[in-house]
């Protein structure tokens with residue numbers, strides 16, 4: 001360990017599952033006690049039958065540099081890669097420019113030569129005005145947001161970091177991405193997984209900006225932060241379709257905050273039985289059209305629970321399996337819970353069939369209380 005400033009230090013972390021690939025971290029000293037020591041082993045990446053991964057890194061076309069491409073079919077939800085970062089730096093480094101330059105150089109120097117050399121081949125889209133050193137430029141072009149520390153004990157500013165992964169960060173941006181990655185502090189690794197089925201030779205993409213924003217905003221932000229004009233299929237739609245896409249994305253952005261709440265509907269018999277289902281199916285249609293499967297899980301979870309409360313086992317199973325697939329990497333606890341539900345839906349899903357039972361009870365009660373309603377007024 002070498003001291004770089006009174007408040008930051010450079011640490012190296014080694015991993016039992018990848019002993020030749022340590023991470024070099026520039027960390028705020030308050031965070032050091034929270035580093036996961038010992039590091040838990042990372043989930044292993046499933047390999048192809050012949051021992052090869054399900055992707056390759058190769059040139060992605062004019063002005064796109066390298067990219068990540070599928071070498072075989074990858075099903076929705078599947079794990080593509082688990083990786084430890086090469087370097088990790090604070091989102092904000094409150095140091096003078098000179099001190100910063102030295103710190104980034106020290107950080108690279110803390111890595112073994114093979115890792116440092118590979119890191120140096122990563123993209124640097126920062127101008128000299130923004131970052132004087134190539135090392136800082138690479139850290140800032142490729143840094144993906146991750147959190148360290150404990151939310152109850154360290155303020156958010158001190159917990160935000162940018163992690164650079166030698167492989168994951170080769171994947172380019174799309175406004176309708178087919179992959180995403182999930183950070184796990186305990187194993188100090190990120191898992192890249194498929195958001196929808198990916199076909200052989202298809203480029204594996206993720207998001208660099210909020211893709212629910214309108215096209216012009218997305219493009220401005222990508223140009224400002226990453227130095228490219230997005231030419232993805234959603235950014236190159238003709239004007240009328242582009243306006244439609246912007247409107248769909250705005251609706252989805254709103255839906256996140258205003259969608260009907262499953263819990264409120266579940267026991268409210270004044271609402272129609274399909275009240276939540278109808279709204280969520282519309283949202284899922286928009287999600288599919290815009291290629292925003294990263295937004296699916298909250299809707300899929302509610303749809304699955306709606307079928308449970310309605311006591312529709314076949315539908316429940318269909319949606320629960322989808323939810324299990326979507327949660328497998330992204331939300332391990334949810335995936336485990338869904339597997340339990342699937343073993344015994346009636347016994348394990350809260351409020352199984354509650355609405356159908358209550359509707360039946362209410363209608364029986366009505367029949368008993370109003371026997372005369374059986375007689376058609378036409379007989380009189």
Ligand SMILES: C[S@@+](CC[C@H](N)C(=O)[O-])C[C@H]1O[C@@H](n2cnc3c(N)ncnc32)[C@H](O)[C@@H]1O
Pocket residue numbers: 060063064065066067121122123125141142169170171172173174226227228229230231232
């Ligand atoms: C994190 S790197 C991605 C990997 C990069 N292509 C490489 O060769 O290392 C980010 C840089 O990749 C390029 N890039 C990413 N997505 C792109 C896209 N959709 N269109 C054009 N360039 C893109 C830009 O140069 C951006 O600054």
